[in-house]
Amino acid sequence: MANRRWKWWVAKPLVFLACLAPISYLLYLGFTAQFSPNPVEDITNGTGVWTLRFIMITLAITPIRRITGWQSPVRFRRMTGLFALFYGILHFITYIWLDQALDWPGIVKDIPKRPFITMGFTAFVLMIPLALTSTKKWIGRLGGKRWQLLHRLIYISGIAAVIHYVWKVKLDATNPIRYGLLLAVLLGIRVWFALRPRLSHSKDVVSASFRP
Numbered sequence: 548m549a550n551r552r553w554k555w556w557v558a559k560p561l562v563f564l565a566c567l568a569p570i571s572y573l574l575y576l577g578f579t580a581q582f583s584p585n586p587v588e589d590i591t592n593g594t595g596v597w598t599l600r601f602i603m604i605t606l607a608i609t610p611i612r613r614i615t616g617w618q619s620p621v622r623f624r625r626m627t628g629l630f631a632l633f634y635g636i637l638h639f640i641t642y643i644w645l646d647q648a649l650d651w652p653g654i655v656k657d658i659p660k661r662p663f664i665t666m667g668f669t670a671f672v673l674m675i676p677l678a679l680t681s682t683k684k685w686i687g688r689l690g691g692k693r694w695q696l697l698h699r700l701i702y703i704s705g706i707a708a709v710i711h712y713v714w715k716v717k718l719d720a721t722n723p724i725r726y727g728l729l730l731a732v733l734l735g736i737r738v739w740f741a742l743r744p745r746l747s748h749s750k751d752v753v754s755a756s757f758r759p
């Protein structure tokens with residue numbers, strides 16, 4: 548027990564530092580003048596893709612536990628989810644500040660006007676209630692079932708994020724499609740585990756009714 552707690556206290560800061568690696572790398576590229584001639588695009592794309600990766604990492608934790616029985620990553624699910632929001636906030640700030648130069652009337656017009664921005668905005672907004680209710684206090688307040696139902700919004704956010712990416716890349720959609728396939732697999736595993744007890748129950752009922 549003490550050994551497990553010790554491991555947790557070592558692993559937690561290490562995972563936290565690993566989650567900061569993408570932003571550290573972007574800062575490094577910035578300070579060493581290694582961005583392309585369009586640094587705003589580099590920063591928007593860099594933060595965008597890491598938001599999506601953290602959504603995928605967060606979504607992968609439960610299926611990994613279900614399939615392998617490995618419990619430890621579950622402890623990091625809140626952290627990776629909050630990092631998804633952190634990179635999403637950086638991505639959004641890059642858009643409103645560096646891309647749109649804080650032109651608020653322009654931003655308000657742009658979000659509903661360009662479908663890929665509308666999708667990104669939807670994905671981002673859906674992450675906010677999840678982050679706000681990610682504490683134990685909120686699990687208690689909402690009750691396990693309602694909390695779980697609310698936290699399924701992460702799938703809608705993931706789907707909207709993939710559509711945002713597909714619509715953003717006009718020519719080669721290979722990368723966004725890869726993320727889409729990964730999301731479909733993760734969702735499929737969840738649905739399979741959710742339906743399995745019902746399927747095996749109905750199988751039992753059928754075989755019981757055919758018993759002589």
Ligand code: HEM
Nearest residue numbers: 588591592595596598599635639642667668670671708712
């Ligand atoms: C969950 C939320 C979001 C995710 C996961 C996400 C993800 C992404 C990804 C993966 C890219 C493309 C990266 C690449 O081509 O390498 C991207 C680009 C972009 N995103 Fe998002 N995004 C999100 C929210 C938003 C929001 C809220 C906005 C603005 C309202 C936005 C605006 C943009 C823009 C303008 C680009 C294109 C950058 C350029 O090519 O200059 N995104 N995003």
